[in-house]
Amino acid sequence: MSEVGIERMGFATTGLFLDMRDLAQRRGVDPEKYIIGIGQSEQSVAPSSQDAVTLAAAAAKDALEGEDMDPIDMVLLGTESGVDASRAGAVYVKELLGLPDRIRCVEVKQACYAATAALSWALDYVSKRPRKKVLVIGSDIARYGLNTPGEATQGAGAVAMLVSSSPAILEIEDDGVFLTAEAEDFWRPPYSNCALVDGKYSTQVYLEFFSRLWKRYREETGRSIQDFEAFLFHLPFSKMGLKALREALKEADPDTASMLSERFEASAAYSRRVGNIYSGSLYLALLSLLEGEALEAGSRIALFSYGSGAEAELFSARVKEGYLSRLSPERHLKMLEGRRKVGIDEYEHLFSDFPPSSPQDYVCDKRYFSGPFRFLGVKGQQRMYEADE
Numbered sequence: 001m002s003e004v005g006i007e008r009m010g011f012a013t014t015g016l017f018l019d020m021r022d023l024a025q026r027r028g029v030d031p032e033k034y035i036i037g038i039g040q041s042e043q044s045v046a047p048s049s050q051d052a053v054t055l056a057a058a059a060a061k062d063a064l065e066g067e068d069m070d071p072i073d074m075v076l077l078g079t080e081s082g083v084d085a086s087r088a089g090a091v092y093v094k095e096l097l098g099l100p101d102r103i104r105c106v107e108v109k110q111a112c113y114a115a116t117a118a119l120s121w122a123l124d125y126v127s128k129r130p131r132k133k134v135l136v137i138g139s140d141i142a143r144y145g146l147n148t149p150g151e152a153t154q155g156a157g158a159v160a161m162l163v164s165s166s167p168a169i170l171e172i173e174d175d176g177v178f179l180t181a182e183a184e185d186f187w188r189p190p191y192s193n194c195a196l197v198d199g200k201y202s203t204q205v206y207l208e209f210f211s212r213l214w215k216r217y218r219e220e221t222g223r224s225i226q227d228f229e230a231f232l233f234h235l236p237f238s239k240m241g242l243k244a245l246r247e248a249l250k251e252a253d254p255d256t257a258s259m260l261s262e263r264f265e266a267s268a269a270y271s272r273r274v275g276n277i278y279s280g281s282l283y284l285a286l287l288s289l290l291e292g293e294a295l296e297a298g299s300r301i302a303l304f305s306y307g308s309g310a311e312a313e314l315f316s317a318r319v320k321e322g323y324l325s326r327l328s329p330e331r332h333l334k335m336l337e338g339r340r341k342v343g344i345d346e347y348e349h350l351f352s353d354f355p356p357s358s359p360q361d362y363v364c365d366k367r368y369f370s371g372p373f374r375f376l377g378v379k380g381q382q383r384m385y386e387a388d389e
């Protein structure tokens with residue numbers, strides 16, 4: 001089989017953030033609980049004019065800058081913040097990006113695992129058609145509700161990946177092992193715009209799934225922890241990934257353990273500032289690692305994808321020579337630094353200003369318009385979007 005993987009990557013988040021120290025103060029919690037205990041220092045805040053579609057389109061624009069769009073045959077959007085119960089958000093994304101009508105656009109759903117399922121479809125697709133490319137995007141707004149235990153782990157953002165047979169950033173290996181078993185750890189009923197979660201139970205299921213998959217992966221591939229230069233995890237909050245890493249490190253020698261711990265910190269750097277972005281979260285960890293650490297060509301990375309409900313996959317990838325020249329660490333740092341900090345009152349107001357789940361019209365607050373794509377509101381039960389000229 002020819003080499004396949006990620007040729008370009010892009011990232012988008014909102015223009016606003018909440019400092020976790022401010023949230024801790026208002027909620028009467030020790031800030032160290034959020035910053036060290038949970039491992040989050042900031043979270044991006046989404047005004048209603050930014051949704052899973054606008055963030056996905058912005059991440060794709062970031063990934064595709066200067067790229068020939070012609071070989072793109074398909075847009076796959078992994079999301080659990082879908083804006084319509086029937087129509088794929090990927091169709092809106094395609095229109096906002098100005099992609100041609102001859103392509104396919106589909107939305108994939110399985111909690112935070114969705115973008116990994118989309119990636120796997122894309123890899124199979126380009127393996128058979130080496131001249132074609134697929135745009136895979138994980139885009140979400142994590143909402144748990146004001147004054148809930150999950151509030152400290154909210155966030156908003158998207159990661160886009162151009163998947164092709166010229167994987168200039170990362171070659172993805174065909175060694176994935178999977179696991180699916182029903183678990184009531186996290187879900188979102190159709191009547192609610194916030195998720196329901198049993199956070200402690202979700203951590204337990206996540207860790208159990210990781211242990212089972214890591215054991216099976218080692219049995220099937222004959223590899224051990226010493227074969228990896230980095231371990232990446234789905235990061236609903238950075239402490240969750242750290243707990244799984246500690247499981248894997250039990251069999252590592254001290255040098256390997258220290259190297260993998262250091263690289264884990266690099267992989268969690270963006271997530272600590274953006275918060276949970278559900279389906280894009282593992283790929284934000286990948287981007288954070290690749291933009292934060294200089295890895296040698298051929299370095300092997302393990303990726304653990306987890307979606308509540310629950311489904312998980314463990315697979316590996318190898319870094320390509322010169323990968324950093326295809327990425328934009330300065331631009332992404334500037335994007336994070338350029339966000340405006342909101343106070344708690346403003347955050348609570350923005351959180352509550354959500355399009356109604358009823359037929360009435362809705363207009364987004366223009367004062368919060370930012371980014372290259374905006375959701376304008378709902379008119380006659382139709383969603384309206386606009387793109388920069």
Ligand code: COA
Nearest residue numbers: 030032033036037038149150153186197198199200202236
């Ligand atoms: N200083 C340092 N650490 C502190 C602390 C302090 N003052 N106070 C508490 N902590 C630590 C706790 O020891 C705990 O760490 P541990 O898990 O390593 O033991 C951590 O902070 C969290 O404390 P806890 O009491 O468990 O917090 P909580 O009841 O508020 O719940 C979550 C935290 C993460 C479970 C909750 O935010 C949540 O449910 N988030 C959503 C999770 C999710 O999305 N799951 C599904 C997707 S996979």
